[in-house]
Amino acid sequence: MSHTIEQLDAEASVLLAKYSSNGLKNKDRLAIPVQEMPSQAPEIRVNNMEEVALGYTEAQVIVESMRCLQCATAPCVDGCPVRIDIPGFIALAAKGDFARSIATIKDSSMLPSVCGRVCPQESQCQLTCTVGKVHKNVDKAVAIGRIERYVADWEANHGTRSIPPVLSSTGKKVGVIGSGPASMTAAADLRRAGHEVVMFEALHKAGGVLVYGIPEFRLPKRIVEEELHTLSDMGVKIEYNFLVGRTATINDLMEREGFSALFIGSGAGLPNFLNIPGENLIGVFSANEYLTRSNLMKAYDKAKAGTPLFDSKKVLVFGGGNVAMDAARTAKRLGADEVNIVYRRTSEEMPARREEVVHAHEEGIIFKYLHAPKEILGDDKGRVTGVKVILCELGAPDSSGRRSPVEIPGSEQVLSCDTVIVAIGNSSNPLIEKTTKGLKVDRKGHIVVDEETCATSMPGVYAGGDIVLGSATVILAMGQGRKAAKAMNEYLLAQEKVGGSAT
Amino acid sequence: MFTIVDKRKMSPEVFRMVFTAPYIARSRKPGQFIIIQQGGDYSERIPLTIADADAEKGTVTIIFQAVGAATHQLALLDPGEAIANVLGPLGQPTHIEKFGKVICVGGGIGAAPLHPIAQAMAQAGNELKVIVGARTKDLIIMEEEMNKISDDVIICTDDGSYGRKALVTEPLKELCEQWKPDMVVAIGPPIMMKFCTQTTKPFGVPIIVSLNTIMVDGTGMCGGCRVSINGKTKFVCVDGPEFDGYAVDWENMMMRLGTFKTQEQKAHHHCHIGLNIKEGEA
Numbered sequence: 078m079s080h081t082i083e084q085l086d087a088e089a090s091v092l093l094a095k096y097s098s099n100g101l102k103n104k105d106r107l108a109i110p111v112q113e114m115p116s117q118a119p120e121i122r123v124n125n126m127e128e129v130a131l132g133y134t135e136a137q138v139i140v141e142s143m144r145c146l147q148c149a150t151a152p153c154v155d156g157c158p159v160r161i162d163i164p165g166f167i168a169l170a171a172k173g174d175f176a177r178s179i180a181t182i183k184d185s186s187m188l189p190s191v192c193g194r195v196c197p198q199e200s201q202c203q204l205t206c207t208v209g210k211v212h213k214n215v216d217k218a219v220a221i222g223r224i225e226r227y228v229a230d231w232e233a234n235h236g237t238r239s240i241p242p243v244l245s246s247t248g249k250k251v252g253v254i255g256s257g258p259a260s261m262t263a264a265a266d267l268r269r270a271g272h273e274v275v276m277f278e279a280l281h282k283a284g285g286v287l288v289y290g291i292p293e294f295r296l297p298k299r300i301v302e303e304e305l306h307t308l309s310d311m312g313v314k315i316e317y318n319f320l321v322g323r324t325a326t327i328n329d330l331m332e333r334e335g336f337s338a339l340f341i342g343s344g345a346g347l348p349n350f351l352n353i354p355g356e357n358l359i360g361v362f363s364a365n366e367y368l369t370r371s372n373l374m375k376a377y378d379k380a381k382a383g384t385p386l387f388d389s390k391k392v393l394v395f396g397g398g399n400v401a402m403d404a405a406r407t408a409k410r411l412g413a414d415e416v417n418i419v420y421r422r423t424s425e426e427m428p429a430r431r432e433e434v435v436h437a438h439e440e441g442i443i444f445k446y447l448h449a450p451k452e453i454l455g456d457d458k459g460r461v462t463g464v465k466v467i468l469c470e471l472g473a474p475d476s477s478g479r480r481s482p483v484e485i486p487g488s489e490q491v492l493s494c495d496t497v498i499v500a501i502g503n504s505s506n507p508l509i510e511k512t513t514k515g516l517k518v519d520r521k522g523h524i525v526v527d528e529e530t531c532a533t534s535m536p537g538v539y540a541g542g543d544i545v546l547g548s549a550t551v552i553l554a555m556g557q558g559r560k561a562a563k564a565m566n567e568y569l570l571a572q573e574k575v576g577g578s579a580t
Numbered sequence: 581m582f583t584i585v586d587k588r589k590m591s592p593e594v595f596r597m598v599f600t601a602p603y604i605a606r607s608r609k610p611g612q613f614i615i616i617q618q619g620g621d622y623s624e625r626i627p628l629t630i631a632d633a634d635a636e637k638g639t640v641t642i643i644f645q646a647v648g649a650a651t652h653q654l655a656l657l658d659p660g661e662a663i664a665n666v667l668g669p670l671g672q673p674t675h676i677e678k679f680g681k682v683i684c685v686g687g688g689i690g691a692a693p694l695h696p697i698a699q700a701m702a703q704a705g706n707e708l709k710v711i712v713g714a715r716t717k718d719l720i721i722m723e724e725e726m727n728k729i730s731d732d733v734i735i736c737t738d739d740g741s742y743g744r745k746a747l748v749t750e751p752l753k754e755l756c757e758q759w760k761p762d763m764v765v766a767i768g769p770p771i772m773m774k775f776c777t778q779t780t781k782p783f784g785v786p787i788i789v790s791l792n793t794i795m796v797d798g799t800g801m802c803g804g805c806r807v808s809i810n811g812k813t814k815f816v817c818v819d820g821p822e823f824d825g826y827a828v829d830w831e832n833m834m835m836r837l838g839t840f841k842t843q844e845q846k847a848h849h850h851c852h853i854g855l856n857i858k859e860g861e862a
Contacts (some may be wrong), residue, residue, distance in 0.1 A: 279667060279797070279799050280667075280797060281617045281619075281625070281664070281665040281667075289797075289801075317665060318665050318666055318667040319603070319667075320667060320668075320670070320799055323607065323668065323669055323670060324603045324604065324607060324667075324668065324669070325603055325607065345801075346800055346801065347800045347801070347803065347815065347818070348801070348802070348803045350803070350806075350813060356813065357806060357807070357808055357813060357829075357832050357836065359835060359836060359838065359839050360839075362803075362804070363802060363803040363804075365801050365802050365803060366796060366802035366803055366804045369796050369797060369801065369802050370796060370802075373796075374622075374624065374625070374796065375621045375622055378622070381621075381622045382621075382622045382624075383622055383623050383624035383649050383650055384622075384624045384625070384796070385840040385843035386843075387839070387840070388842070388843070458835070459831075459832070459835035459836075506799070506800045506801070506818070507818075508799070508800065508818065
């Protein structure tokens with residue numbers, strides 16, 4: 078039962094008139110209802126690629142900000158991987174001082190317009206929020222992410238986007254490999270310190286997973302472009318079509334091309350498949366491929382795009398994360414009649430961001446829990462016709478703490494479909510490891526780094542994001558980018574001192 | 581900037597293009613490939629093989645057949661213009677060593693990427709024989725270049741318009757019987773490579789093939805290029821493009837090439853128009 082933006086704004090305006098006098102007591106704040114996010118109606122948005130969530134109105138953001146109790150202990154900050162001063166920016170938003178509010182966020186976070194949209198707030202800052210605890214419901218916590226998004230968008234819409242100041246040149250050249258959230262953050266912080274920064278991107282567009290992975294309806298690409306413009310305006314140079322490990326190696330860059338330090342933020346690598354018979358039939362795609370075709374190559378625009386997308390009628394998506402939701406909702410928008418998310422566990426264990434699950438439900442995506450795939454079936458032309466699945470029940474918790482699915486013997490059944498999308502995570506891409514002498518990786522191929530500094534086993538080489546963490550979130554990747562940049566600045570400064578005393 | 585410095589039309593559908601790409605020219609090894617994208621939001625990314633490169637001049641040579649929308653657009657570019665995006669070199673280089681006697685078999689456009697491999701095989705001290713085949717005389721490429729590195733270059737055409745009227749498998753079989761090669765490298769259409777593996781198999785000669793599958797990014801991220809090798813899923817872009825010809829599941833590989841057949845047929849109808857106008861003007 079969603080309301081129009083006009084209705085929501087009118088309700089918020091009434092509350093605003095009621096509460097705008099100072100002297101709000103905690104009891105009053107706790108009585109203010111959570112402000113609902115205005116959204117495109119489900120029956121309309123399944124026919125377009127436009128953003129689903131429209132963003133708060135000014136009245137809504139002020140009212141929502143008034144719900145914050147301004148706890149002295151600020152448990153929300155402990156829940157934030159980059160420790161944004163959350164009570165600080167919310168207090169400013171409550172006063173309508175959006176310029177200072179966004180400036181407060183930007184002290185700690187490089188990409189608030191992105192994080193406001195894609196962070197799993199309900200398992201981070203909003204999980205620890207006192208208001209949610211009082212109401213015994215995390216959904217009633219202060220909507221920190223929505224407020225963050227509002228002030229970030231406010232800045233973009235008011236043309237007051239500020240270019241972070243850059244210190245005078247240090248004469249050092251630093252490379253950043255990849256252009257996703259970890260790399261964007263590292264590049265900004267390194268450039269601020271006065272280094273020449275070159276970002277290496279393998280694809281023809283920058284932004285990494287924010288561009289090829291997350292769909293337009295969840296994160297409009299103009300927002301990512303805006304952030305990349307900021308980097309360019311700061312003087313960060315982006316080299317496209319440059320695959321480190323092939324176009325040139327890490328050793329080439331350090332020894333031949335004059336880079337004093339490198340940050341590796343090359344991201345998640347190779348898509349995992351189900352490892353069951355039939356996975357190479359026509360109509361079986363990794364979510365990476367399906368989403369890259371749609372997002373990066375714009376295949377959803379069938380009239381204009383050179384890249385084709387499969388015409389699907391009935392789709393099964395395997396997985397329960399954000400990527401599975403993105404793939405399912407994309408398939409729906411591309412005209413599939415029926416889209417199912419098939420997951421081995423239940424909704425409780427599903428790792429996807431809550432809002433995405435709700436949106437998927439609203440859009441008519443069918444959830445089949447406790448089903449595990451056994452075999453993909455095809456016709457004589459090699460095209461997918463269905464998937465043989467087996468029912469499961471939940472057993473004892475596994476190493477991740479989640480209860481693991483146990484197959485129920487004899488419960489096999491066939492789900493018919495013409496398309497299978499596999500969204501069960503990625504394994505690390507071995508390219509950099511294999512082409513770099515002296516770089517240590519773990520058993521899974523993730524680059525081994527010092528937890529505090531993100532330093533790798535190679536002097537001057539740092540790493541962060543999914544190539545270190547496996548599949549993580551945008552904000553964790555950003556956190557590592559920031560940590561690494563700080564350590565790199567210190568490393569470069571120390572080098573300078575060594576160099577200085579020698580001459 | 582990947583500026584085109586030379587362009588030649590080798591046959592009505594086959595083009596040779598030289599463009600600047602200093603890093604690729606320097607890093608590339610025989611057997612590797614590139615991916616191009618011609619700018620803007622909507623152009624497709626397509627894999628193309630590298631025919632030659634000059635590290636000193638910083639140039640890369642490609643030879644391609646205008647078969648789809650993207651290759652047709654590429655064929656319309658002239659010297660002085662630039663290809664917006666070129667990524668590479670991609671894939672594993674060919675394993676080159678002194679095997680002894682080596683036969684290199686190239687079918688159609690496959691003769692182009694075969695050339696640097698044949699050259700490297702010769703340089704490694706192998707005795708080299710080359711078979712180049714195509715549908716018809718116009719589509720025979722690299723004959724001159726191959727003659728420079730091998731004393732024995734056999735040309736075949738399906739229609740007999742040039743060289744022997746034969747499929748490449750005929751001379752391949754004869755050489756297996758009489759010359760007893762230690763290694764065969766075959767690059768061409770999948771069906772040709774498949775029949776080459778069937779030809780060499782009874783003789784127990786190892787055969788390397790180079791696969792050109794559907795790809796999007798070319799860096800391992802999408803998995804669209806996956807093939808079944810000895811029953812295991814491998815990615816052509818990072819594990820290949822070359823594989824042991826006997827280990828490839830050819831039926832599955834050829835089937836997968838048809839994934840987007842219906843969409844591609846629609847697109848191809850449009851793209852032919854522009855190229856024909858260009859040809860008329862020339």
